[in-house]
Amino acid sequence: xxxxxxxxxxxxxxxxxxxxxxxxxxxxxxxxxxxxxxxxxxxxxxxxxxxxxxxxxxxxxxxxxxxxxxxxxxxxxxxxxxxxxxxxxxxxxxxxxxxxxxxxxxxxxxxxxxxxxxxxxxxxxxxxxxxxxxxxxxxxxxxxxxxxxxxxxxxxxxxxxxxxxxxxxxxxxxxxxxxxxxxxxxxxxxxxxxxxxxxxxxxxxxxxxxxxxxxxxxxxxxxxxxxxxxxxxxxxxxxxxxxxxxxxxxxxxxxxxxxxxxxxxxxxxxxxxxxxxxxxxxxxxxxxxxxxxxxxxxxxxxxxxxxxxxxxxxxxxxxxx
Numbered sequence: 001x002x003x004x005x006x007x008x009x010x011x012x013x014x015x016x017x018x019x020x021x022x023x024x025x026x027x028x029x030x031x032x033x034x035x036x037x038x039x040x041x042x043x044x045x046x047x048x049x050x051x052x053x054x055x056x057x058x059x060x061x062x063x064x065x066x067x068x069x070x071x072x073x074x075x076x077x078x079x080x081x082x083x084x085x086x087x088x089x090x091x092x093x094x095x096x097x098x099x100x101x102x103x104x105x106x107x108x109x110x111x112x113x114x115x116x117x118x119x120x121x122x123x124x125x126x127x128x129x130x131x132x133x134x135x136x137x138x139x140x141x142x143x144x145x146x147x148x149x150x151x152x153x154x155x156x157x158x159x160x161x162x163x164x165x166x167x168x169x170x171x172x173x174x175x176x177x178x179x180x181x182x183x184x185x186x187x188x189x190x191x192x193x194x195x196x197x198x199x200x201x202x203x204x205x206x207x208x209x210x211x212x213x214x215x216x217x218x219x220x221x222x223x224x225x226x227x228x229x230x231x232x233x234x235x236x237x238x239x240x241x242x243x244x245x246x247x248x249x250x251x252x253x254x255x256x257x258x259x260x261x262x263x264x265x266x267x268x269x270x271x272x273x274x275x276x277x278x279x280x281x282x283x284x285x286x287x288x289x290x291x292x293x294x295x296x297x298x299x300x301x302x303x304x305x306x307x308x309x310x311x312x313x314x315x316x317x318x319x320x321x
Contacts, residue, residue, distance in 0.1 A: 026263050030061040032088045033253075036075025036096050037157075038068045038185040042123050042204040042288065046251040047091040049282055050120065053274035058266075064091075068185060071160050072096030073107055080109040084258035086267060090114070094249045095161050098305040102313040103160030105320045111306065114254040115264055116298035118271045121288045124224040124248035125166065125202040126234065131216045133199050138221040138240040141200060145176035152178045155189040155198035160321065163189075163202035165309065166223065166247045168316030173244060193217065204249060205230050205287030223247050230287040247312065250291075250305075252298055268295055 031054075035047045047064045055062040067075035076096035082088035092114070100107050127138055135141040145152050156163035159182045167180055181198050183189040186207045193201050194216050205228060211217040212231070219234045223246050227236055237245040253271060255264060272292065280290040293301065 026086055026266060027058050027060040029087060030063050031055075031058060031086070033062055033064045034075045034079050034088065034090050035064060035066050036068060036072030036090070037066065037093070038187055039066050041157075041186040042206045042249065043091055043093045043251050045206055045286055046121050046283070046288060049279060049286075050091070050253075050271075050274060053276070053279055054270055057270035057273040071100055071103070071158050073100050073104070073109075076100075076114075077108045079254070080113040080256060082256050084256040084260075086255060086259050086263040088256070089117070089267070090254045091120070092252045092254050094305055094309065095157070097252065097254070097302055099160065099162055099165065099309045099313075101306055102310040103165070103318055103320055111302070113257050115257045115259055116295050116302060117253040117255055117264060117267045118275075118295065119291045119293035119298040119301050120251040120253060120271075120275070121283055121290055122248065122250045123204040123206070123288055124222055124228060125163065126205060126208050126222055126231070127200065127220045127237070127245075128193065128203055128208055129200045129218050129220060130193055130196050130198075131214075131218055132196060133218075135220065136218065138237065138242060138245075141220060142170075142174045142176055145174075145178050149177040150179065152200065153181050153198040154178050155181045155183055155193055155201040157185055157189060158182045160318070162247055162249055162309070165312050165316050165318055166202045166245065168318050169312055170242075170245060172316050173242070202247070209287050221245075228287070228289070230284070244315075247309075250301075251288075252302060254298075264295065 033047045033051055035044050037043050051062040051064050072095040076090055079088055079090040129135055135144050154167045186203055189201055190207055192198050212219055221237045221240045222228055222234050223237050225238055275292040283290045
């Protein structure tokens with residue numbers, strides 16, 4: 001990273017003083033960070049890296065609690081219904097915060113049930129294939145699928161998740177016939193991709209990094225417009241001639257909507273203090289891209305993502321279940 005960019009990042013995350021009017025006794029006990037996905041996935045990694053530093057900023061332990069299931073909506077629902085005292089928060093991802101509205105006929109909460117505190121990271125997806133698959137580019141994968149209709153399987157984090165939507169979008173736009181195999185999160189998906197039970201998938205850079213370069217997995221493309229520093233040799237989907245194949249996930253910190261504004265401000269200040277350069281570097285080392293946007297920017301971003309994923313679901317002919 002250039003020195004100027006480092007300076008700008010450091011300035012953006014300078015510690016702020018305690019917001020005026022913040023409740024003096026908050027937090028009065030340990031704070032729970034709920035993650036709606038299994039341990040080991042990218043959202044869980046963000047939560048655990050944040051928890052230690054956020055705990056120092058808040059002066060109380062911050063404990064990560066994994067509550068996986070239903071594309072992240074079980075954990076999100078638990079937080080939406082939690083006591084609005086700031087002691088139960090959600091590290092939310094695109095699945096439960098944006099995509100669920102387009103893929104589920106009903107969800108037990110609404111966007112208005114949450115108060116965004118900060119946008120923490122962005123995590124673009126890679127198109128990944130099993131190392132034994134004879135495809136060394138995205139175009140080659142599509143050609144192989146066309147030559148062997150119905151014989152290739154792709155895995156996702158579950159029905160209605162972002163990898164599922166991108167797989168169906170690829171099917172519709174490229175005119176290929178492949179079979180979707182849903183899993184309960186990134187870890188079991190990666191295990192079966194390594195074993196060759198599925199031939200390709202969409203997953204984040206942190207999930208793929210330990211296996212890239214071993215010959216067991218190969219990254220064919222990055223699903224965004226610009227390359228990533230963590231995998232500089234991987235071309236973008238635009239470079240591969242498929243600029244419409246864009247997507248990934250992200251991590252945001254949100255609270256129940258009725259949490260007092262003073263506590264929301266206290267949390268925002270604590271996040272800015274926690275998201276210093278040391279945490280930003282730790283995130284980058286794992287292939288995560290720190291953002292650190294404030295509450296207003298996070299709210300706009302999440303709303304835009306809700307609209308964008310609804311359009312992807314329509315283009316991929318994914319019907320609500």
